[in-house]
Amino acid sequence: MHNPAQSGQGVSIWRRASNHSATLFAILAAILVIVPLLAIFVDLLIKGAGSFNLAFLTHTPKPPGEEGGGMANAIVGTGLILGVASLIGVPLGIGCGIYLAEYGRGRLGDLIRFTADVLNGIPSIVIGMSVYGLIVLRQKHFSAFSGGVALGIMMIPTIARATEEMLLMVPNMVREAALGLGIPKWRTSLSITLRTASGGVITGCMLAFARVAGETAPLLFTAFGNQFWSLKLNQPMAALSLQVYVYGLSPYDDWHKQAWTGALILITMIVGAVAAVRIVTSRGKMKGAS
Amino acid sequence: MPESPNPKSPADPAEPAQKPVTAIPTLAQAATRPKVVVSKSILERIRQTRPRSSRIPDKVFALLILLTGISVFMIVVFVAWELVDKSKLSLHQFGFSFFWGRDWDPVNDQYGALPFIYGTLVSSLLALLIAVPLSIGVAVFVTEMCPIRLRPIISFLVELLAAIPSVIYGLWGIFVLAPLVREYLGPFLAKTLGWTGLFSGPIYGIGMLAAGIIMSIMVIPIISSITREVLTAVPQSQREAVLALGATRWEMIRMGVLRNARIGIVGGVILGLGRALGETMAVTMVIGNRAEISKSLFAPGYTMASVIANEFTEATGDLYLSALVEIGLALFLVTLIVNALARLLVWSITGGRTGRANA
Amino acid sequence: MGVGIEVRGLNAYYGKHLALKSVDMTVPANHVTAVIGPSGCGKSTFVRCLNRMHETIPDASAEGDVRVGDVSVYGDGTDPVEVRRRIGMVFQKPNPFPTMSIYDNVAAGLKLNGFRNRKQMDELVERSLKLSALWDEVKDTLHKKSGASLSGGQQQRLCIARSLAVEPDVLLMDEPASALDPISTSKIEELIFHLKQHYTVVIVTHNMQQAARVAELTGFFLMGSLIEYDKTEKILTAPADKRTEDYITGRFG
Numbered sequence: 040m041h042n043p044a045q046s047g048q049g050v051s052i053w054r055r056a057s058n059h060s061a062t063l064f065a066i067l068a069a070i071l072v073i074v075p076l077l078a079i080f081v082d083l084l085i086k087g088a089g090s091f092n093l094a095f096l097t098h099t100p101k102p103p104g105e106e107g108g109g110m111a112n113a114i115v116g117t118g119l120i121l122g123v124a125s126l127i128g129v130p131l132g133i134g135c136g137i138y139l140a141e142y143g144r145g146r147l148g149d150l151i152r153f154t155a156d157v158l159n160g161i162p163s164i165v166i167g168m169s170v171y172g173l174i175v176l177r178q179k180h181f182s183a184f185s186g187g188v189a190l191g192i193m194m195i196p197t198i199a200r201a202t203e204e205m206l207l208m209v210p211n212m213v214r215e216a217a218l219g220l221g222i223p224k225w226r227t228s229l230s231i232t233l234r235t236a237s238g239g240v241i242t243g244c245m246l247a248f249a250r251v252a253g254e255t256a257p258l259l260f261t262a263f264g265n266q267f268w269s270l271k272l273n274q275p276m277a278a279l280s281l282q283v284y285v286y287g288l289s290p291y292d293d294w295h296k297q298a299w300t301g302a303l304i305l306i307t308m309i310v311g312a313v314a315a316v317r318i319v320t321s322r323g324k325m326k327g328a329s
Numbered sequence: 330m331p332e333s334p335n336p337k338s339p340a341d342p343a344e345p346a347q348k349p350v351t352a353i354p355t356l357a358q359a360a361t362r363p364k365v366v367v368s369k370s371i372l373e374r375i376r377q378t379r380p381r382s383s384r385i386p387d388k389v390f391a392l393l394i395l396l397t398g399i400s401v402f403m404i405v406v407f408v409a410w411e412l413v414d415k416s417k418l419s420l421h422q423f424g425f426s427f428f429w430g431r432d433w434d435p436v437n438d439q440y441g442a443l444p445f446i447y448g449t450l451v452s453s454l455l456a457l458l459i460a461v462p463l464s465i466g467v468a469v470f471v472t473e474m475c476p477i478r479l480r481p482i483i484s485f486l487v488e489l490l491a492a493i494p495s496v497i498y499g500l501w502g503i504f505v506l507a508p509l510v511r512e513y514l515g516p517f518l519a520k521t522l523g524w525t526g527l528f529s530g531p532i533y534g535i536g537m538l539a540a541g542i543i544m545s546i547m548v549i550p551i552i553s554s555i556t557r558e559v560l561t562a563v564p565q566s567q568r569e570a571v572l573a574l575g576a577t578r579w580e581m582i583r584m585g586v587l588r589n590a591r592i593g594i595v596g597g598v599i600l601g602l603g604r605a606l607g608e609t610m611a612v613t614m615v616i617g618n619r620a621e622i623s624k625s626l627f628a629p630g631y632t633m634a635s636v637i638a639n640e641f642t643e644a645t646g647d648l649y650l651s652a653l654v655e656i657g658l659a660l661f662l663v664t665l666i667v668n669a670l671a672r673l674l675v676w677s678i679t680g681g682r683t684g685r686a687n688a
Numbered sequence: 689m690g691v692g693i694e695v696r697g698l699n700a701y702y703g704k705h706l707a708l709k710s711v712d713m714t715v716p717a718n719h720v721t722a723v724i725g726p727s728g729c730g731k732s733t734f735v736r737c738l739n740r741m742h743e744t745i746p747d748a749s750a751e752g753d754v755r756v757g758d759v760s761v762y763g764d765g766t767d768p769v770e771v772r773r774r775i776g777m778v779f780q781k782p783n784p785f786p787t788m789s790i791y792d793n794v795a796a797g798l799k800l801n802g803f804r805n806r807k808q809m810d811e812l813v814e815r816s817l818k819l820s821a822l823w824d825e826v827k828d829t830l831h832k833k834s835g836a837s838l839s840g841g842q843q844q845r846l847c848i849a850r851s852l853a854v855e856p857d858v859l860l861m862d863e864p865a866s867a868l869d870p871i872s873t874s875k876i877e878e879l880i881f882h883l884k885q886h887y888t889v890v891i892v893t894h895n896m897q898q899a900a901r902v903a904e905l906t907g908f909f910l911m912g913s914l915i916e917y918d919k920t921e922k923i924l925t926a927p928a929d930k931r932t933e934d935y936i937t938g939r940f941g
Contacts, residue, residue, distance in 0.1 A: 050769050051802060054577055061579035065474055068466025069483060072553070075546050076490050079501050086504075134397025142394060151398045154405045160668035161408065161661060162607025164634050168641070168657045169411040192404055199401065225390030253494020256609040256634070260641055280496050284610060287500045295504070302497045309492055477746055566783035570847070572744060574797035574854060575773025584796065588787050 080306075087303025090296035100266050100282075106293045110301050112268045116183065116277040117305075120262055121252060123187025123272065128194030128251075129244055133233075135195065136202020136240070141228050152203075159196035166192055167257035175261060183276035186262030190254060194247040201243020205236035242316050249312040253305055255280040279305045412658040418651035427655060433620040435640070440652035442659070444620040448537070448630035449660075452612060453605040455541030455626070456548055461598055463545075464552035465587075471553075472560045473582050484557070491550035499614030502543045507534035507615060510542075515627060530625045533617065538626040540616040544608055548601040555600060555675060559593030560586055596674025603667040607660065609634040633660050690717030690888050691757035691857035693738065698752035700733050700742055700912075707733050708750070709912045715905075720880060720889040722903035722920065724896060726940060729909040731892045735860050738890065739775035740768040757857055773801065776851030776887075780863040782843035784835030784850070790826050793835040793846055797854040812853055819886070820849040821879050841872025848879065852887075859883065861891040865898070877902050896936065900924055908932045 094109050101108035135155065139148055167189050174185040209232050217227040233240065255278075258264070263275040264285065279301050286298035419427065423440065430441015471483050511534030518528045518538075563586050571585035587594070617629020618639055633656050644650040693715035700708035708730045715721045723731040736742040737750045740761060754761040761771050784793050794813045795803075803809055813830070817823040822845040826833070835846055844864060851859060861880070865873040880902045883889055893899050899906050899920055906924070907917040908931075916923060916932045927933045934940060 050575075050577065050767055050773075054580065054800075054802075058577040058579040061582070062474060065466045065470035068463045069470045069475075072463055072467050072490070072549055073483070073486050076486055076493075078505070079493060079497070082501060082505060083497070131397050131400055134394055135401050138394045138398035142391060143398060148398075151402055154402045156668070156672060157665060158401060158405050160603055160607075160664055161405075162609065162634060162664055164607070164609045164637055165412070165657045165661050166408065168415075168637065168654060169408040171641075172411040172415050172654075173407070195401060195404070223387055225387045228390070228394075249492065253496065255494070255496045256638060259638055263642070280494060283500060284496050284614070287496075287503060287614065298500055302500055305494060306497060309494065310489075313489075313492055564783075566779060566781060567785065569741065569744070569777075569779060570783045570785070570850075571796070573739065573741060573772055573777035573779075574800060574850070575769055575771075576800050577769050580800055584785070584800070588785070591787070 083303045086299035091300050099268050110282050113277040113279045113282040117279045120183050120186045124190035127191030132195045132198025133202050135199035139203040140206035155196045155199050164256035167260050171260040181263035181275040183262050183272045186258045189257035189261050190251040193251050197247035198243050202240050205239030209235045245312050245316045249309045255284050416655035416658050419655040438648050444622050445633040445636050447622045449632040452540045456544035456605045459545035460548045464549045468553045468556035487550050495610035498611035502615040507539050510534045510539050527626050530627050532627050535617045536627050537630045540612045543611045544605050548605050552597045552601040555597030556594050559590040563589045596671050599671035603664050607664050609638050613638050692717040694755040696753040700737050700750040703747045707912050711914045717888050720884045720903045721905040722899035723892045723907050725909035730912040731909045735892050740771050775858045776856035778847050778861045778864045781867050782847050784843050784846050786836035789831045791830040794849045794853050816849040816853040820845045841868050858888045863892050
């Protein structure tokens, strides 16, 4: 019986050809994926830096149609909203992470872990809608505070998961050593275990921060945006992402240019946070969440 | 046969390792320490002044921590409740026919969500169609073909794609992608594939096609990073087994790697779908925002997330608002199911939780 | 009608590190040759050079003259894929394809090479499973059970059947029984003994008694060099080189 596997013909042309085409396709895929990335960054740099001037950082927007003005209020606004978000997201996220790692290894823990994942997957606009119902409707006005709440909620799952993983990575020996010394359990969790994992936890917080910094949808009906300078948390507030959105959709050329500049500043903030995370983790502190 | 010497000499038992201060001194050490005479009454007092019981602070702490855990649960419950509560009006008014009604007519207070469901499905499916082969291609390239030194660079770049905010994608979509579609891609597709009926009608640049393309770029990092994880999880022995049978590299990848990682890859794709369904800003900026159902991919469309983003703050009237919230509720439920399914599939391959903090 | 292996001046590298130093060895056809030595001596590396699996490790390379029958393994025009088809390999830890049935596992190599005739494939699968003494145990569940559902010893015999299905000239075995229990080990050893009628077998083993049981020839490796190569009986009872004697008598390794 002829067994073609036995014949000394070598690898058939068809097999060789499919091997080569597969390699080609994979390389092509890699290129096709990286090209838009580079294109976007190049555009951001060219178009964004092109219309960048100091006034952008110091002035507030001019009325539509008038040239000039800047996004100072939006930059500050983003900072304030993110500040509120962190005040909510970081404690709840770390607390939830501590719960899942140290106390929640049973059914309740599984349930909460599952809900954290669910929360992670909820579209940001739906969260915005819910916060609208909870806060904005009740207060009868938009506010930076409600925007911060919406973003803070979105930070929780990322921080909780990172915290849980980092805490689990702390060897049990460390906990037992502390407990054996007579340190109470609560102190152990905070001062020993958490401190050991602090590098990774900080990484998780910064990653969550970077993720929500660029969010627009949840702010649409909470912070709402503001063309004027305002530091009041109880009033509508401008945010970079919102400004970019509004300016981008507007019919004014000058606003288009400013949208690119705003986008450049936004992406710089985000990439800066991600880069800081990488530098911190590569310095030898405990492995980060990514 | 002569005895073989044990190469490893046992550790010297007399040598103590790093000792914490409170360790009990060994007999040897105790013998050399000067004897301290302590009166009995002082010993009694020391025993009585043990640190106060930490029971109560422990319980308080545990309770606080438990509360934070429960708060996460409460938040999800509250989100769901808000959605259900505020959409009651619309639910009562239209019932299930809401989901196949074709008319979205705020002026006459008639609301049907079919155009948005259609728009969401088509744009998401189009995004997946483009993203899945590219994501798997990139993942295979990075894990199986790429020279080692390039690997961290390329994976970093792909992850950078995930860091770009949606609104910036939208900006790029309006000013760069849409003109590209209008000037080059659209006419090309109309000429070559126009017979399918998918590429007919005027080419605005903005529309379903642009939305699908932008969404695919946004979804690629998720699918490719999960694919990369499941591919790396395939043990090296499987690859070797196929190679040793005389397989080419592609055959080894196909049979020894992809085959084993199938389930996980499907999970990654479904996770990407979940992200695509909820995507708002970039899509809103390039899809054209017209509530029409059209076969052509050049036509403008409208997704569930986009209509909420556009019309929520303008919504006059309770029914209008309620209809929009009902769409949000539908979105919430669909992404819930899709994400749960995806997690199940991915965990079954990687054997538990992965380190991904994104997606 | 078997095929022998001729090795001249084989050098193998991991990056810059020379792991095999100018190995010369002649493996006769239809015999079982054992390769022994302490951990890290290069015996696995040697065997993996014979079917060009060594170079699949990043930064690893090999050079020298290796002839399997009339094929020059490292020759200019030789395709490593083709080499691997003609030389079968069984690994230390059984690695059947978990997503495939028993039948598909054995037929995997056949399908790769374009075999389409279903009836002939059935015959070849049966023959391979009989050669590896697994047929009786699985003949009723060929398509129903997956490769991974078998016991350790059965999995390894499945892997042997899989290698045999493509009818190699040579079978390389890298410590095939080290992960198995004693009963499975003896089954595999019996199998090897019978296989030599059809194939040339090279087996890496750290167990000298195993070499004595199955191999006619034995080569002793130490630190990348082939120290001594002779009939197994002679190596194990009256080795010529002192280093071989030290290893055999257990002074190291």
